[in-house]
Amino acid sequence: MFQCFKIVLGKKTHLFSFVMLLPMIALFLQCKSLQWLEQPEQQPERTQLGVSKTIEVNASLVRLIYFTPKDRPFKERITDQMVTHMHIVQTFYADQMENHGYGRKAFAFETDAKGKMVTHQVKGQFTDTHYLYNTTKKVWTEIQEQFDVSKNIFVVIVDISSSSIRGALGHGSSLLGGRSGILWISKSGMQSQVIAHELGHAFGLQHDFRNNQFLMSYGSYNPSSTQLRRTVLSNESAEFLDVSRFFNSNRTFSSHGPPQIKITSSLEYPPGSDKIHVRFELFDLDGLHQARFHTNPNITDKDFLAKFSRGSPSFKASKKLNGSNISVEFIYRLSKIDVHQLWLQVIDSQGHFNMESFSVSAQD
Numbered sequence: 015m016f017q018c019f020k021i022v023l024g025k026k027t028h029l030f031s032f033v034m035l036l037p038m039i040a041l042f043l044q045c046k047s048l049q050w051l052e053q054p055e056q057q058p059e060r061t062q063l064g065v066s067k068t069i070e071v072n073a074s075l076v077r078l079i080y081f082t083p084k085d086r087p088f089k090e091r092i093t094d095q096m097v098t099h100m101h102i103v104q105t106f107y108a109d110q111m112e113n114h115g116y117g118r119k120a121f122a123f124e125t126d127a128k129g130k131m132v133t134h135q136v137k138g139q140f141t142d143t144h145y146l147y148n149t150t151k152k153v154w155t156e157i158q159e160q161f162d163v164s165k166n167i168f169v170v171i172v173d174i175s176s177s178s179i180r181g182a183l184g185h186g187s188s189l190l191g192g193r194s195g196i197l198w199i200s201k202s203g204m205q206s207q208v209i210a211h212e213l214g215h216a217f218g219l220q221h222d223f224r225n226n227q228f229l230m231s232y233g234s235y236n237p238s239s240t241q242l243r244r245t246v247l248s249n250e251s252a253e254f255l256d257v258s259r260f261f262n263s264n265r266t267f268s269s270h271g272p273p274q275i276k277i278t279s280s281l282e283y284p285p286g287s288d289k290i291h292v293r294f295e296l297f298d299l300d301g302l303h304q305a306r307f308h309t310n311p312n313i314t315d316k317d318f319l320a321k322f323s324r325g326s327p328s329f330k331a332s333k334k335l336n337g338s339n340i341s342v343e344f345i346y347r348l349s350k351i352d353v354h355q356l357w358l359q360v361i362d363s364q365g366h367f368n369m370e371s372f373s374v375s376a377q378d
């Protein structure tokens with residue numbers, strides 16, 4: 015996040031003054047993945063032949079937690095608002111999936127016997143000041159003591175005296191290769207669009223700046239308004255979510271483990287090249303579903319705000335896959351940025367995914 019800040023300060027030719035950008039920075043630095051939360055993938059037990067045993071799992075739910083420090087009261091109004099937003103967001107995903115031809119499918123909430131979304135109230139062990147720094151780490155420790163976080167997505171409203179969390183409205187990240195996820199929402203982040211975007215991260219989607227109407231972009235920026243519109247789930251995102259464990263509540267999943275990714279093209283390119291062909295070999299016993307190619311956001315991205323996310327993956331292209339062992343190729347156009355970081359994310363037919371990163375550089 016600090017890196018992003020330096021990039022902004024270094025560019026004096028922006029259309030907007032730095033002062034104008036300050037609130038934007040707060041708005042947009044929502045989404046860096048939480049590295050410390052990434053836990054090692056639990057690999058299924060291997061047999062002698064190197065083929066793993068199948069693990070059967072149920073579809074996963076979205077669960078809601080309302081967290082308050084011990085010196086702050088629960089406010090029913092906040093949980094009511096949040097439940098309303100969750101319904102709006104669920105409808106948004108169902109509409110979008112239907113538009114893309116996948117039927118009205120969306121994530122499922124945890125519900126009570128009457129079908130109402132459950133809100134878990136968690137009272138912190140400490141007072142407000144304790145949670146103002148390293149907020150997510152401290153709250154996560156307490157949540158893990160009370161919930162099994164190895165499955166399901168936890169949406170956590172953090173009601174501390176600060177209206178943002180680490181300077182952002184919210185943060186979302188997926189965990190354990192698509193089996194679980196976490197989403198932090200600050201009090202000012204209680205907006206349907208922020209929740210929908212962060213949930214996208216929790217489902218496993220990365221930023222996508224190809225079109226600033228896409229849900230996984232930073233939205234269209236209108237200098238006269240702080241309203242952002244991110245109203246479209248891209249085709250490629252819908253294709254990914256079609257096999258997500260969160261979007262198929264009435265099926266069970268079996269898994270032999272996440273897709274295996276091997277880069278087969280050179281990590282060095284001849285000086286002066288304007289593009290490189292990047293090839294991968296993919297393997298997954300459960301059947302491959304989609305390969306997603308990401309690079310660093312750069313100045314050719316539609317929205318200059320994309321640059322705030324430098325250093326993190328930005329979606330470029332995907333391929334629909336069918337089979338267990340497939341070679342894929344993507345063309346990477348070399349932009350003027352000096353760090354060429356590539357990411358390949360692959361999801362299998364069982365909603366299990368894997369993402370690996372590669373650096374490419376010019377030959378000496």
Ligand SMILES: [Zn+2]
Pocket residue numbers: 044045046211215221
């Ligand atoms: Zn984001």
